[in-house]
Every structure is written in C-alpha cells, then in structure tokens.
Amino acid sequence: MAYVIRASLEERPCPYARYKVQEDPPPLGQERVFWSNPIGGPVRAEWLPRSVLRAIYEPETFPCAEFNPDWSYVIGGPPCVSQRVRDLIEEFEPNVHQLFPVDMLAADGSVREPRRYLLNVCTVVEGIIGGHYTLRSNGEPLFHAGSRHPMTIRKSRVSKLHLWLDRRSTPDAIFVSDALYQKLEVQKVGAFDLGIGKEK
Numbered sequence: 001m002a003y004v005i006r007a008s009l010e011e012r013p014c015p016y017a018r019y020k021v022q023e024d025p026p027p028l029g030q031e032r033v034f035w036s037n038p039i040g041g042p043v044r045a046e047w048l049p050r051s052v053l054r055a056i057y058e059p060e061t062f063p064c065a066e067f068n069p070d071w072s073y074v075i076g077g078p079p080c081v082s083q084r085v086r087d088l089i090e091e092f093e094p095n096v097h098q099l100f101p102v103d104m105l106a107a108d109g110s111v112r113e114p115r116r117y118l119l120n121v122c123t124v125v126e127g128i129i130g131g132h133y134t135l136r137s138n139g140e141p142l143f144h145a146g147s148r149h150p151m152t153i154r155k156s157r158v159s160k161l162h163l164w165l166d167r168r169s170t171p172d173a174i175f176v177s178d179a180l181y182q183k184l185e186v187q188k189v190g191a192f193d194l195g196i197g198k199e200k
Contacts, residue, residue, distance in 0.1 A: 002153055003181040004145040004195030005174045007073045012162040013063030015191035019055040019104065021076045021118070040124040040165040040189040045096060053102040055080065057112050064092030067113060074102075079174065083191055086117045092180050097122045121174055123164040127157035129200065133168075145173035146195045155199035 008015055034093040055074050070082040081089070086099050098120040104113035132139035133149025142153060143166070153175075158164065175197065176181065176184070 001178050001199060002158060002197035003176050003178070004151075004169075004197055005071075005079075005190070006172055006191045006193040006195070009193065010193070012064065014066050015069060015125055016072045017065050017068045017113075018057050018060050018075065019080070020078050021102065025156060036194075040121065040167070040171055043120055049100050052115075053100055053115070053118065055102050055104050055180070057104070057106050062162075065078045066130075067191050068104075068116075071184070071192075072116075074118070077118060078121075080116045081119050082116055082125075082189070083114065083149040084187065087173045088180070088183055088187075089119070089163060090138075090173050091100055092177075092183075096162060098131050116199070121165050123161060124167055125157050125161070125164055126167045127153045127164075127175075128166050128168045129154050141168060143169045145169045145197070146193050150196045150198065152200050153197040159200065 004014035015097050027138060060073070068080070068083050072080050074080045080102060081099070087100070089097060100119035100120070102116045102118055103111065104116055106112040128143045129152050131143045131145070134145045136142050143149075145166075153166075158175070158177075158194075160176075162180045165171060166173070166175060173195070
C-alpha cells in the first residue's frame with residue numbers, strides 16, 4: 001500500500017503557520033529564474049537557488065498555527081520540512097531528492113523557527129491505474145489523489161520507491177511508501193489530507 005500526502009487545507013484553525021518564500025535576486029544583467037520545477041523531476045542547474053532561501057512569517061486574519069509541524073508548506077510552494085524529516089528522507093532514499101535550505105524568519109529578519117528544507121521530489125513515475133479523474137485538454141486522465149479519492153497503483157512501478165510523484169496526478173500529491181509513512185506517523189510530523197493507494 002502507498003499513501004498520498006497533500007496539505008491539509010480544510011482544518012480550522014489552519015495547521016500551518018503562514019510563510020512566504022523570498023526568491024534570491026538574480027545576478028546583474030540576468031533574468032530572474034525560479035527554483036521550483038512544477039512538473040516534477042530535478043530542478044535544472046541554472047534554476048537552482050543561488051543562496052539560502054528565506055521564508056518570511058506573514059500571519060493572516062484567519063486563524064492559523066503559530067509554528068509549523070515538521071512537514072508543512074509555504075505559500076504557493078512545495079513541502080517545507082524540518083531537519084528530522086530531511087534525515088528520514090535521506091535514510092530511505094539517499095541523494096535522490098532535492099532539499100533546499102530555508103531560513104524561517106520573522107518580519108524583522110530575526111530567526112523564528114529552526115532552518116527547514118523545501119522538498120523537491122525528483123522521482124516521477126506513471127503508476128496510477130484507477131481512481132477518480134477528470135480529462136485534461138488533450139484527453140488524458142488527470143487523477144485526483146487525496147482522502148476523498150482512493151486509487152489503485154501498479155505495484156511493479158513503485159515497489160522499490162519510497163517517495164515519488166505521478167505523471168497522471170497533480171504535483172501537490174506526493175506519494176510515499178508504507179514503510180516511510182509509518183515512520184512519519186510514529187514521529188507525528190505533519191497534518192495531512194491523507195489518501196490511500198492500493199497496489200495491484
């Protein structure tokens with residue numbers, strides 16, 4: 001069995017503190033490039049951050065957590081994980097995924113939380129074979145992973161993986177193996193909209 005992790009956005013108060021990542025400025029004469037790769041896979045060398053990223057705390061009027069769980073999110077960004085989660089990921093899949101350091105700062109520039117890491121999942125497969133979907137403009141299915149939509153995954157495609165994205169789902173749905181998820185659950189690292197992927 002695999003699990004699908006997405007941000008838990010329907011809980012009130014919101015379980016995540018509100019931070020916004022500040023991109024590093026480009027060298028003089030160069031266009032700004034973005035460190036994220038929305039379609040999955042490694043970020044190309046010329047798009048990598050040139051310095052430690054900065055996430056600035058931006059509390060909103062709606063209730064949200066003051067501090068983040070070990071697996072959290074930043075505004076418009078990928079998972080933002082603690083050193084503890086980073087170590088777990090490296091334990092299961094060393095040197096596979098990209099983890100960009102982020103300083104978690106208050107509005108005045110002081111350190112507000114220990115350093116975190118933006119997680120870019122570099123393994124992308126096509127493993128979903130059943131579940132709830134809509135059709136893309138090209139007629140291909142786009143599967144919607146999450147707690148409301150269980151799905152079936154081809155075991156032969158994911159049996160050796162612990163952390164991956166699926167080409168047939170949205171980039172915010174991160175798939176994790178049963179073994180890795182059990183470690184995350186024991187350590188109580190996140191607040192998730194948790195989906196189930198039965199392997200076949």
